[in-house]
Amino acid sequence: MLRVHFTATDFARLRFAARPAPLQELHAALATAVDPRGGPLFAPWRGRVLRSLPAAAGPLADLVPGGRPPSFLDVLGDTLADGFERIRATAPGIVRAELERVHGALPAPRWIHGLHEGDGAAWRTLRRAQQAAFDTVLAPVWPAVQDLHREEFARYALAAAEHGAAAALTGLAPGSRLHGGVWEWPGAGPARDVVLGGRGLVLLPTFHHPGGPLLQDAPGRPAVLTYPAGPGLPPAAGRPEDPSEALAAVLGRTRLDALRLLAEPRSTTGLARALRVSNATASAHAAALRAAGLATTARTGRSVTHRRTALGTLVAGGGPPYGAP
Structure with missing residues (x-):
């Protein structure tokens, strides 16, 4: 032991x-x-x-x-x-x-x-x-x-x-x-x-x-x-390099999109528009990311701005959000 x-x-x-x-x-x-x-x-x-x-x-x-x-x-x-x-x-x-x-x-x-x-x-x-x-x-x-x-x-x-x-x-x-x-x-x-x-x-x-x-x-x-750690057997050559699917399985696809979009500061309305969801849903995703230490929220008067943390950047891997042009 x-x-x-x-x-x-x-x-x-x-x-x-x-x-x-x-x-x-x-x-x-x-x-x-x-x-x-x-x-x-x-x-x-x-x-x-x-x-x-x-x-x-x-x-x-x-x-x-x-x-x-x-x-x-x-x-x-x-x-x-x-x-x-x-x-x-x-x-x-x-x-x-x-x-x-x-x-x-x-x-x-x-x-x-x-x-x-x-x-x-x-x-x-x-x-x-x-x-x-x-x-x-x-x-x-x-x-x-x-x-x-x-x-x-x-x-x-x-x-x-x-x-x-x-x-x-x-x-x-x-x-x-x-x-x-x-x-x-x-x-x-x-x-x-x-x-x-x-x-x-x-x-x-x-x-x-x-x-x-x-x-x-x-x-x-x-x-x-x-x-x-990992799947047990050593990794084999040819494994896909993009970890997006595995991250989506952990965070959820929309929440991973939100994390990647927050590479730049966004208001709740701006995040909702980019994700094509309601403001309430975007706010809930931002709150979940904030609770996990992956994003921060700053309030100035009635304005709210969300942005991902250094940990969020590492987890996101720097890739574009799903569906991004």
């Missing part, structure tokens, strides 16, 4: 990653590819991934001789380059300690020794391996991963707005519960207690690791919980 201990400060610093982290998703995918516990449903995907990995990605296997990757690989970052730079910025002492932990008495390839000594060529080997693996495993499905992340973000945001952060948090993990400031997640691997101590927690969904949560708990930094 995983137990995450929150303080009031940690709840105030609880946040959901705004975008997927390429390196975290890559490491989750590779961990799933080499783990046979996914069952027969994962066998075809696993076989395709392992057969397609180029030789340039081979050094990544050297980093996990016992299935335990060094912790300095667990970084956030909006792009692959950003993630790698964060890895490269790891203190040399931490790099050496983690390499010694995962390799122990096992023999290590020459380039791992170079990494241990801070050799630039060894770091370039790691970067080429990560790039090669990403290009093969994730690049073909990255638009789908981005869409799935937006959908998961919207689901969490709506749950938090309607039911509160505690309900949204437990909703991420069926069977989990929040009790006395402790989030308990049964069946999440060996017993482990993580004390946040005011550092906060970042929630990051992954769509390539169904086996349970992955927790990054670096001293002095917010903890990062990567949790399984």
